[in-house]
Amino acid sequence: MILGIDVGGTHTDAALLEDFEVKKKVKVKTNQEDILSSLLEATSSIFASLDPKRLRRIVLSTTISTNAIVQNKIRRVGLIIARGPGIPPSLLPFPEDTYLLSAYMNHRGFEVVPLDEKEVEEAVSRFIEAGIEHLGVVGKFCTRNPAHELAIAKLIGGRFKHVSLGHKLSGRLNFRRRIATTYLNAAISSLYRRFALAVMNFVRDLGVSAPVYILKADGGTIGIEESIQFPCQTILSGPAASIMGVLALSRGNSDAIALDIGGTTTDIAVFADGVPLLEGFGVKIGGLKTLIRGLRTRSIGAGGDSRIKWQDGKIAIGPEREGDAAALGGPYPTPTDAMVWLGLIKIGDRDKAGAAIYTLAREAGLSVDEMARKMLDTTLEKICEAVKEFVNEINNEPVYTIHELLEGRKIRPTNLYLVGGPSEGLAEPLGKMLGCTPHLLPHAEVANAIGAALARTTTELTLLADTEKRTLTIAEEGETMYIPPRTKIDDIITLGKERLKERAKRMGAKEDELEIEVLEEQEFNMVRGFDTIGKNIRVKLQIKPGLIAGYNSEKGIR
Amino acid sequence: MRKTGLVFFPAFDWAIAPDHPEREERLLYTQDQVFEEGLLDFDNIVEFKPKIAKEEDVKRVHICVPDVSSVVTESHMISAGGAITAAEKVLSGEVDNAFALVRPPGHHAMRVVHGARGFCNINIEAIMIEYIRRHYGHKRIAIVDTDCHHGDGTQDIYWHDPDTLFISMHQDGRTLYPGSGFVDEFGGPNALGTTINIPLPPRTSDEGFLYVLDHVVLPILDEFQPDLIINSAGQDNHYTDPITNMRFSAHGYALLNDKLCPDIAVLEGGYSIEHALPYVNVGIILAMAGFDYSDIREPDYDPEALRQSAEITAYIETLAEAIYRKWQDRKNIKDVGRIVNGYIKRRKRIYYDTDGIVEFQEESVRVCDSCGGLVLIESRADTGYHIYAICVPGRSCAACRAEGEYIFESTPKFKYNYVYFQDREKDVFLVK
Numbered sequence: 003m004i005l006g007i008d009v010g011g012t013h014t015d016a017a018l019l020e021d022f023e024v025k026k027k028v029k030v031k032t033n034q035e036d037i038l039s040s041l042l043e044a045t046s047s048i049f050a051s052l053d054p055k056r057l058r059r060i061v062l063s064t065t066i067s068t069n070a071i072v073q074n075k076i077r078r079v080g081l082i083i084a085r086g087p088g089i090p091p092s093l094l095p096f097p098e099d100t101y102l103l104s105a106y107m108n109h110r111g112f113e114v115v116p117l118d119e120k121e122v123e124e125a126v127s128r129f130i131e132a133g134i135e136h137l138g139v140v141g142k143f144c145t146r147n148p149a150h151e152l153a154i155a156k157l158i159g160g161r162f163k164h165v166s167l168g169h170k171l172s173g174r175l176n177f178r179r180r181i182a183t184t185y186l187n188a189a190i191s192s193l194y195r196r197f198a199l200a201v202m203n204f205v206r207d208l209g210v211s212a213p214v215y216i217l218k219a220d221g222g223t224i225g226i227e228e229s230i231q232f233p234c235q236t237i238l239s240g241p242a243a244s245i246m247g248v249l250a251l252s253r254g255n256s257d258a259i260a261l262d263i264g265g266t267t268t269d270i271a272v273f274a275d276g277v278p279l280l281e282g283f284g285v286k287i288g289g290l291k292t293l294i295r296g297l298r299t300r301s302i303g304a305g306g307d308s309r310i311k312w313q314d315g316k317i318a319i320g321p322e323r324e325g326d327a328a329a330l331g332g333p334y335p336t337p338t339d340a341m342v343w344l345g346l347i348k349i350g351d352r353d354k355a356g357a358a359i360y361t362l363a364r365e366a367g368l369s370v371d372e373m374a375r376k377m378l379d380t381t382l383e384k385i386c387e388a389v390k391e392f393v394n395e396i397n398n399e400p401v402y403t404i405h406e407l408l409e410g411r412k413i414r415p416t417n418l419y420l421v422g423g424p425s426e427g428l429a430e431p432l433g434k435m436l437g438c439t440p441h442l443l444p445h446a447e448v449a450n451a452i453g454a455a456l457a458r459t460t461t462e463l464t465l466l467a468d469t470e471k472r473t474l475t476i477a478e479e480g481e482t483m484y485i486p487p488r489t490k491i492d493d494i495i496t497l498g499k500e501r502l503k504e505r506a507k508r509m510g511a512k513e514d515e516l517e518i519e520v521l522e523e524q525e526f527n528m529v530r531g532f533d534t535i536g537k538n539i540r541v542k543l544q545i546k547p548g549l550i551a552g553y554n555s556e557k558g559i560r
Numbered sequence: 561m562r563k564t565g566l567v568f569f570p571a572f573d574w575a576i577a578p579d580h581p582e583r584e585e586r587l588l589y590t591q592d593q594v595f596e597e598g599l600l601d602f603d604n605i606v607e608f609k610p611k612i613a614k615e616e617d618v619k620r621v622h623i624c625v626p627d628v629s630s631v632v633t634e635s636h637m638i639s640a641g642g643a644i645t646a647a648e649k650v651l652s653g654e655v656d657n658a659f660a661l662v663r664p665p666g667h668h669a670m671r672v673v674h675g676a677r678g679f680c681n682i683n684i685e686a687i688m689i690e691y692i693r694r695h696y697g698h699k700r701i702a703i704v705d706t707d708c709h710h711g712d713g714t715q716d717i718y719w720h721d722p723d724t725l726f727i728s729m730h731q732d733g734r735t736l737y738p739g740s741g742f743v744d745e746f747g748g749p750n751a752l753g754t755t756i757n758i759p760l761p762p763r764t765s766d767e768g769f770l771y772v773l774d775h776v777v778l779p780i781l782d783e784f785q786p787d788l789i790i791n792s793a794g795q796d797n798h799y800t801d802p803i804t805n806m807r808f809s810a811h812g813y814a815l816l817n818d819k820l821c822p823d824i825a826v827l828e829g830g831y832s833i834e835h836a837l838p839y840v841n842v843g844i845i846l847a848m849a850g851f852d853y854s855d856i857r858e859p860d861y862d863p864e865a866l867r868q869s870a871e872i873t874a875y876i877e878t879l880a881e882a883i884y885r886k887w888q889d890r891k892n893i894k895d896v897g898r899i900v901n902g903y904i905k906r907r908k909r910i911y912y913d914t915d916g917i918v919e920f921q922e923e924s925v926r927v928c929d930s931c932g933g934l935v936l937i938e939s940r941a942d943t944g945y946h947i948y949a950i951c952v953p954g955r956s957c958a959a960c961r962a963e964g965e966y967i968f969e970s971t972p973k974f975k976y977n978y979v980y981f982q983d984r985e986k987d988v989f990l991v992k
Binding site: 092 | 635
């Protein structure tokens with residue numbers, strides 16, 4: 003049996019599954035002040051009639067990290083930065099509490115200026131004096147050679163509560179994002195650690211010995227103990243849970259659109275051959291661009307409860323939500339009211355919906371029917387336009403080879419999956435407008451919990467072999483090793499796969515879910531003068547977001 | 561701050577040959593540096609995917625022998641398309657300026673193309689410029705070529721065009737490929753002074769480049785009053801470039817770009833792929849976007865060791881003065897060549913070093929006060945091709961046009977493999 007729990011902003015959902023069949027579903031209001039109590043409330047009825055020994059795994063998606071960042075409940079962080087020449091300090095994030103070192107590496111990972119230990123000591127004493135307990139250490143091109151970051155960590159020793167190292171958090175190049183990512187990781191580390199330990203205690207007290215996982219922004223899971231080192235990866239796990247829920251509840255491996263139509267927003271996700279797409283570099287949170295792997299979503303300020311106004315002879319939807327739909331006692335007309343009036347959904351009080359629509363209709367000189375129609379059409383158009391723009395953007399992503407430019411894979415969605423309250427009334431017309439077959443999903447009210455429950459462990463690895471230097475660096479592992487000069491790309495892929503498996507298992511993956519994908523494999527001859535002096539081999543591997551072994555996409559979830 | 565468009569296309573799967581300077585690896589470290597600096601995350605730097613140029617875009621500029629598809633590959637069409645994309649973003653007002661960081665380059669490709677020379681098959685700047693004129697109206701355009709090699713292809717294409725100012729600053733042709741680009745190459749009889757060459761001595765450093773920029777390039781641009789400034793941004797003046805002998809730095813390149821303030825920059829050469837290009841390109845992007853580039857510095861940069869000698873400084877000062885005086889005096893130049901039946905003829909022997917082809921060309925221009933003048937070209941290459949081309953310029957006068965049309969009709973086909981008729985104004989290209 004598997005238990006999935008999604009602690010969302012408004013509701014906490016739990017779903018208990020056995021052999022991919024939903025045995026029990028629970029929905030309670032979330033208490034933002036005390037997430038643990040919501041957890042307890044959601045699971046108590048489940049555990050009342052469940053032998054905890056029968057649980058195979060528990061997966062939790064939580065807003066704790068997201069909220070800490072968005073609501074600025076974060077700790078002060080000292081940053082030690084080895085930046086080298088390039089963009090000026092004024093263009094780096096976080097000028098306060100930042101100490102710039104003179105040491106740096108170049109793009110090939112050669113040390114240009116060695117580390118000055120005195121500078122590190124000065125930074126450390128300055129931060130201690132300022133009462134800073136959390137530290138981030140980031141070097142430009144540290145993913146090409148982590149030696150400076152590792153040496154700095156060693157010098158710092160145990161003098162701080164937490165130290166985050168840039169290279170551990172992502173293998174991708176982007177110094178500014180790496181600084182932001184490392185900063186966030188350090189800033190929420192204490193808060194997250196407390197939370198994780200409390201969850202572990204809670205579960206143990208229930209008598210559960212099954213492994214506990216946390217859902218990450220990329221729709222994959224990580225063992226809760228491992229996650230304590232990488233709290234930043236647990237942000238945005240709610241939207242990720244929803245997308246994984248759609249993946250579990252839909253069937254087939256097509257190009258598809260997933261819409262989560264909520265009260266305030268509509269979240270859009272895109273699947274290619276049934277696999278959710280990831281952000282190119284990383285997700286954005288609290289105005290910061292990061293290197294945190296995350297599912298690619300687009301959110302628009304139009305949901306079922308968005309306020310509708312009549313402005314300059316036109317309908318204006320959202321982005322603000324000012325309460326429930328009028329049909330449910332809210333103050334203003336909303337898309338939900340239009341659907342209620344037109345008989346597309348049956349909730350609340352149709353007369354109240356009509357009265358609210360009438361206020362706009364009078365202003366516009368239309369009948370209530372006409373206005374309701376207009377409100378619905380405008381909502382549909384707004385969602386449709388955003389979906390098309392999003393797909394278009396994905397299909398026009400820059401590529402860097404002639405092959406990709408000419409033969410590049412284009413996303414052509416054929417299916418549309420919808421979850422969220424207002425979907426019922428919008429599915430048919432949206433499907434028609436987007437040229438997709440619409441599907442309303444079963445168990446949609448607990449889709450997030452189901453998504454979390456069934457998500458597999460994901461991780462990635464970035465390898466760079468430089469046969470002139472005779473080194474192989476594995477960025478995320480902070481490892482540099484010797485390789486013989488005749489190393490070939492296939493050797494690197496084979497080795498990378500082994501190391502990725504080890505890493506995934508360390509993160510909590512089971513042997514039967516290690517489906518490896520080669521994201522990038524590039525090999526360049528390095529020529530200097532008239533001689534080929536070596537090869538520059540770049541390999542990126544991942545375990546892509548997906549569902550645990552045993553899930554059958556033909557059968558889906560019952 | 562300015563909004564800058566970036567068309568980045570490193571063509572990681574294309575090379576002239578595996579160990580050729582123009583190979584897959586060329587922009588690899590540039591990509592690393594651009595990505596690591598996070599330049600694409602700034603709201604005022606936007607990346608665009610290149611479009612693919614069409615045959616008609618090439619035919620507006622070149623006479624490809626025997627035809628376009630025989631002398632270009634997809635890579636050339638993408639790199640020309642990348643330049644066009646950059647231009648479209650600027651002219652549509654989507655961005656303030658744009659940088660086409662694309663390969664392969666194009667500035668050695670002349671009007672007639674029998675093959676590749678100086679790593680170039682088609683002239684990507686010229687294709688972009690004629691595209692601009694076709695779609696956005698006839699503009700006065702200045703091209704400033706800062707590649708270390710003389711931009712002889714661009715010079716050839718615009719030799720007779722009074723509306724296109726071509727300025728090339730490069731290493732003296734007596735010491736470097738292609739061996740041309742001297743001060744007396746000053747434009748055709750109908751376009752005197754719209755070709756300016758600044759041959760700089762080997763070992764010229766930042767000081768010398770910036771001196772000619774301030775004392776020759778900028779004053780001439782000021783007087784020419786172009787609608788658009790294009791920079792052929794070759795990066796091989798760098799002190800680490802393996803095939804040239806100059807001492808320009810990444811910071812110098814950024815400063816030059818900032819002062820020149822081009823609307824569109826297009827990458828040309830530059831083969832110090834590891835020690836120069838990453839820093840030069842980041843510097844140019846920062847400068848174009850209006851960011852602080854004072855921290856751009858190569859790891860081994862040593863301004864003292866790179867300083868140019870006093871002799872070089874003195875030489876450049878004299879050179880700059882002579883060129884500027886020649887420009888100011890351009891309208892008084894009387895001797896433009898021998899006029900026969902209203903035409904002035906020049907003979908050229910063109911060597912295609914990349915493909916090993918030799919071409920003999922006789923080019924006649926109709927002396928004309930009202931337009932750039934009808935151009936007639938007879939070309940014979942050791943590939944066996946013997947062709948004749950009639951080129952009607954953009955904004956042509958009625959007389960040049962009528963004569964061009966008549967000559968195309970009356971030229972007997974049997975004498976040549978092909979007879980081409982290229983009409984830039986009406987965008988017509990005919991072959992018989």
